[in-house]
Amino acid sequence: MSSKILINERDVVVPGQVLAEGMDYLPSHGTYRLNDKILANKLGVAFIDGKVIKTIPLAGNYLPKRNDVVIGKVIDVLSMGWRVELNSPYGGLIPIRDGTFEFVPKGADLTRYFDIGDYFVGKITNVTSQFLVDVSVKGQGLYKLRDGRLIKVNTNKVPRIIGKKGSMVSMIKQATDVKITVGQNGLVWLNGEPAMENIAVEAIQKIENESHISGLTDRVKEFLEQATGKKIEAKQESSEEDEEEGSHDSQEYDDHSDQGEDGAYEEEQ
């Protein structure tokens, strides 16, 4: 029996859309098999990797994952630590020992370290099957946030905002001179000169809205150069990346999803 593929690489696919017919192809992320067809079950961008068809999601909320670097907010102070919100259906807990390097005596007032409403950059240390999440703010690149502003972005676009080995976010930082920390949970913290912050926010929103269209790096670069009036030195990787399209670009996507597992790009203190 002959099999055929009904979509092109990088097409936007919607739930229920038939992606391929016949038994020669295999369903991966965001797809499933119905009789001899492969259908999408999530809104996303399709990729064909040999015989495997998968989609990269375009929407959806953040689900906590171990070793993710996230930006969170303290919503309650308990006796054993702090309850935090992670822009996700599930909140987390910072145990006292993971909240500070200092020795905390028994019965101490925990609001000295984190008070309700404080924001922080933390790392998820453990997630159970029922999504009980442990967070740590002890470690390199993890700290309490002061000043600056926080914006929400689509969680699925975080790898594109970070870029290959942080190339996209460092380009924005280079152009605007704003400190930026991107949390895997879709919160981005920016601190710098207000006018430049605005440009950085616009650049991030541009990435968010246009990331499924190829040639993103060049467009963002152009936008930043125009907005700041500064010339941005081309980085080897970022200029190469978008010249070739098609298969090379799908590689780019793969790299980003790998990056996602490694954790967020962090601003050094």
Next chain:
Amino acid sequence: MGYDKRYDGREFDEVRPITAKAGVVKNADGSAYFRIGGTWAYAAVYGPREMFPRFQQNPKKGVLRVNYNMMPFSGQGDRVRPGPNRRAKELSMVSTKAFQDVVDLSKFPNAAVDVFIELPETDAGSRCAGICAASIALADAGIVMKDMVAAVAVGRVDDQIVVDLSYLEEATEDGRGAVDIATAMIPSTGEFTLLQMDGVITKDELKEALSKAKDACAKIAQVQRQALHDKYGNQGGDDNE
């Protein structure tokens, strides 16, 4: 003389003109509107998010909640009393059930996905328009679902089987009167997820009406998919159904 020409001049198996758009409510995780003739439904999806009240949480999978609401000024001149009434509660329930076997929330224990359907204008077929809008909104929110549910009302006016009744047709009392069957369908498998009926109908007429509903749902499903494709610059333009 039977019902040989429709009040609005449509063919008997023709649906009213449809427009649909995804991503219309900025603050929602997913949203859409779906307009069919004089019926206009907005749907906004929030979640998956933490579920309250807590005792309703399900530790095995996420819970889907659909809320159907007709706006006070939406009807045929009479003001609809705001807030949940018996009818709205029932329609919320059947709309939830229309999605139950399509939406997969097993990855979200203890969480809830809330769908709010609001109808600013109604002219019959509002539960179907609501389900169509909710379906686009759920997909837009990135929820895992087997397929997008398409819904349409079919029925019989006097002796004629018709698709997508208007309010005038639904209210007909001439001859044998009107029968109104609200249906929702999973296009890829052809299974019905909603089936409600007003009136009296014969077995053969019901069969004919349901087969016409399937054809109409297939057309509506294409409009729904196009709405999502349009949001992302029409990249996946041609549909392969």
